[in-house]
Amino acid sequence: MNDRISPARFHAAQGVSDWGVLFDAATARFATGSFERGAAFVAEIARLADAAGHHPDVDLRYATVTVRLFSHDITDISERDLALAQAVSQAAADLGIAADVVGLHAVQIAIDAADIPTVLPFWQAVTGYRRHGDDDLLDPFGRGPNIWFQQMDPPRTGRNRIHIDLSVPRSEAPARIAAALAAGGSIVNDDNAPAWWTLADPEGNEVDVAAWRDDSDW
Template structure:
């Protein structure tokens, strides 16, 4: 999500405050199409035809111009993936995002869209290290990424996985692992899908995340929004 450097949408604050966990949960109770994901609201809408998806994209463009707030959007044939976050509030969810989400849901209904938020997942790369400061510069330069205030490395174009550093004095032999973020509402379905190849995994931190390990010791964490919501 990027915001225009000038102006602000009607009724929106020019310097919005990030919403706390209780505020986000209350907003999502009124936004059934949407889920929370690492500082953003996300969803996916499927349409019967590609043309209908394009009509929805045009509607999203009009909302963005009207509200002076612009989502991350990806189009895949008949499906549109959306993400909403406010960079001017530290890449957190604000009232601007909830207003946009409500408008987008209404537009999807007019265009015949079906909300399928479980399809919007996020993959991050995690690197075990005792001291991120020793390696941050290398990875920033090697990938052309930007260092965020929270210590994460992000693709300036918003297209490739974020890298975050897990501080530990006992890094695993395979220091890289994947974090796959899904909605909590999809966790049971994903556990069933993964079980034939990955077993039950390590559920010590369930339902925040479960750790699955392949036969060679490579790990992937399947994460939910539990533990990732901001403080109230």
């Protein structure tokens, strides 16, 4: 089933103000306030997911529940994710549970490689991650950051070849960048803004701050 939608289509829909598209997944965090209340909310999410035949990743903590929606058959977000996000947000509202959108983000490690097929197996072996496609490794337990391999051509000199990718909702990006600059960082490249900015710490180590894409970012 190819019901893939763009992040712009997702964010334009009604009932998804709790959510941000981070990398290729719609993500929301809800402030439940207690483990018992969070468990009850997770049970309701499970009921909705079973009814829809579409199942999210759910992280239950003492005072929060984080929900991540992603359609594995198309490796992106879909109409199914949109419908379930709307249902989950409505369930949260019915239970009096508010979304906690401040600081919402997702992290992945990016490795620039001249020969990805040669480099990737090393990282797969040492991390115990599973391979996803030609250039991604995923934590089989869904807890650690993804590792993404980016083709480097020509070879890079004078800059690091491993960096962090930080995906944030578009509304969060300016504050994150301002805070990083105030903490001694610098902007290395903003040619691709507002899709992403490349920042560096005072010693030159880099991070890409990526906001959710709109149709012009495809």
